[in-house]
Amino acid sequence: MIVTTTALVEGRPVQDYLGIVTGEVIVGANLFRDLFASITDLVGGRSGAYEQVLSRARTEAIEEMTEQARQLGGNAVIGVDLDYEVLGNNGTMLMVSVSGTAVKL
Numbered sequence: 001m002i003v004t005t006t007a008l009v010e011g012r013p014v015q016d017y018l019g020i021v022t023g024e025v026i027v028g029a030n031l032f033r034d035l036f037a038s039i040t041d042l043v044g045g046r047s048g049a050y051e052q053v054l055s056r057a058r059t060e061a062i063e064e065m066t067e068q069a070r071q072l073g074g075n076a077v078i079g080v081d082l083d084y085e086v087l088g089n090n091g092t093m094l095m096v097s098v099s100g101t102a103v104k105l
Contacts, residue, residue: 001066002076002105009076009105018072018102023064025057026087026095057096058082069102076105 002009061082069077080100087093 001069001074003062003066003080003100004076004078005080007079009078012076012105014078014103014105016073016104018069018074018104020099021065021068021072021074021077021102022097022099023061023066023068024095024097025061025064026093027053027057028088028093054084054094054096057094058098061096061098065098065100069100072102074102074104076103077101078103 002012008014062080065080066077069075077100080098083097085095085097087095
């Protein structure tokens with residue numbers, strides 16, 4: 001499955017536009033990860049724990065979207081857009097949403 005942010009795949013014309021497909025994942029932050037992230041913020045550097053959660057959420061959202069495209073008979077998703085949103089009281093949850101157009105190349 002080809003997944004791209006561009007409106008086309010060079011050398012592969014679109015034969016059929018199958019519709020919009022989406023994937024959404026909401027993840028919560030746990031107490032220990034928050035504690036370690038706070039320490040990292042105080043001493044500087046990157047927060048590996050949050051980066052792992054963000055990477056996993058993004059991967060799962062893309063997988064959900066591509067599965068929808070597959071079910072529609074597509075072999076690519078074009079015009080993909082990724083969005084991140086903080087949800088919940090005090091920003092305790094993160095939503096990753098991805099959308100694009102399922103196509104048959």
